[in-house]
Amino acid sequence: MENQTKVLVTGAGGFIGSHLVTYLKEKGYWVRGADIKYPEFAATDADEFEILDLRRWDNCLQATRGVEEVFALAADMGGMGFISNHHAQILYNNSLINLHTLEAAKTNDVKRYLYTSSACIYPEYLQESADAKPLKEADAYPAQPQDAYGWEKLVSEILCMHYRNDYGIETRTVRFHNIFGEKGTWEGGREKAPAAMCRKIAEAKLNGKTEIEIWGDGEQTRSFCYINDCVEGLYRLMRSDFSEPLNLGQDRMVTINQLADIIAEIADFKITKKHIDGPQGVRGRNSDNDKLREVLKWEPEISLEDGLKTTYQWIEEQVRRQATKDKEFSKIAGK
Numbered sequence: 001m002e003n004q005t006k007v008l009v010t011g012a013g014g015f016i017g018s019h020l021v022t023y024l025k026e027k028g029y030w031v032r033g034a035d036i037k038y039p040e041f042a043a044t045d046a047d048e049f050e051i052l053d054l055r056r057w058d059n060c061l062q063a064t065r066g067v068e069e070v071f072a073l074a075a076d077m078g079g080m081g082f083i084s085n086h087h088a089q090i091l092y093n094n095s096l097i098n099l100h101t102l103e104a105a106k107t108n109d110v111k112r113y114l115y116t117s118s119a120c121i122y123p124e125y126l127q128e129s130a131d132a133k134p135l136k137e138a139d140a141y142p143a144q145p146q147d148a149y150g151w152e153k154l155v156s157e158i159l160c161m162h163y164r165n166d167y168g169i170e171t172r173t174v175r176f177h178n179i180f181g182e183k184g185t186w187e188g189g190r191e192k193a194p195a196a197m198c199r200k201i202a203e204a205k206l207n208g209k210t211e212i213e214i215w216g217d218g219e220q221t222r223s224f225c226y227i228n229d230c231v232e233g234l235y236r237l238m239r240s241d242f243s244e245p246l247n248l249g250q251d252r253m254v255t256i257n258q259l260a261d262i263i264a265e266i267a268d269f270k271i272t273k274k275h276i277d278g279p280q281g282v283r284g285r286n287s288d289n290d291k292l293r294e295v296l297k298w299e300p301e302i303s304l305e306d307g308l309k310t311t312y313q314w315i316e317e318q319v320r321r322q323a324t325k326d327k328e329f330s331k332i333a334g335k
């Protein structure tokens with residue numbers, strides 16, 4: 001352990017954080033995870049895991065003690081349904097988390113700090129049509145993110161820049177574009193579009209009902225990046241000397257209707273789509289990966305179809321397990 005680099009992953013109980021811990025352990029790091037909850041779907045691979053509320057300064061000091069590097073992933077977040085309905089809560093919680101974690105990292109003499117921002121920082125006015133131009137890093141300004149979630153991410157990006165300039169801490173900032181994969185939230189209201197769609201199709205298949213509800217007309221577009229590419233990109237960015245914000249995502253744009261069709265084909269189940277009112281976010285969004293390729297000499301390489309195959313199989317298994325549990329509960333309850 002003496003020769004191992006010690007790193008902290010905040011949000012290590014969450015989707016990307018739990019995968020990142022596993023990746024970093026395989027690379028030989030000593031890893032501390034911190035979160036308000038343990039990972040829900042598998043035991044953590046971290047050497048040490050601390051349950052801490054990182055909105056609190058004292059907890060941030062505890063989390064960052066004795067580590068050389070921090071991957072800051074903790075955030076109060078979810079899919080469009082959650083983000084567009086909890087502005088004040090998100091702004092308050094995430095501001096506290098990021099202000100306190102970065103200041104504590106400085107206090108504890110952390111050398112490198114990677115902050116996880118989002119494509120949600122990009123201005124709404126550049127994302128008004130389904131065939132919107134891919135977003136370059138420089139497109140962030142003049143700023144006009146759609147939601148409080150994006151505004152907070154933007155301010156925390158600026159915070160990292162100033163901590164780098166004023167205190168010399170080596171900050172890295174990544175802007176994720178829709179990361180998906182297995183062992184992520186798939187139900188309950190915080191799940192994102194790929195997981196929600198996999199769940200709806202798995203439930204339909206199980207119940208023999210073909211109708212799938214889709215928010216809006218389903219012609220809104222996004223790009224989706226599989227989790228294994230995401231953690232690889234995070235690692236490469238942390239090791240690079242690039243300190244400006246960098247996109248991390250796929251640059252293949254699909255409509256939500258196409259996403260549903262790809263999953264239905266993987267599930268080998270014929271669906272009909274029912275379009276209903278619901279939060280859709282911006283109309284069109286894609287990642288411009290020119291800078292990513294230039295800086296990292298790499299880009300995400302796992303296809304949407306391959307990533308969705310693994311993700312769908314895992315979610316179908318969760319849906320079946322849940323259905324069995326519900327049946328057993330009904331039997332016991334005499335329903």
Ligand code: NAD
Nearest residue numbers: 011013014015016035036053054073074075118176178179
């Ligand atoms: P996630 O919700 O699965 O993980 C976030 C984790 O932060 C959760 O485990 C949560 O419990 C933890 N957390 C929340 N409040 C906390 C607190 N007060 N103290 C300690 N921990 C707290 O989300 P994720 O998809 O793994 O996202 C990781 C990071 O990447 C987040 O910062 C998110 O905003 C960012 N991001 C993710 C995506 C994506 O597509 N998943 C896109 C853009 C940005």
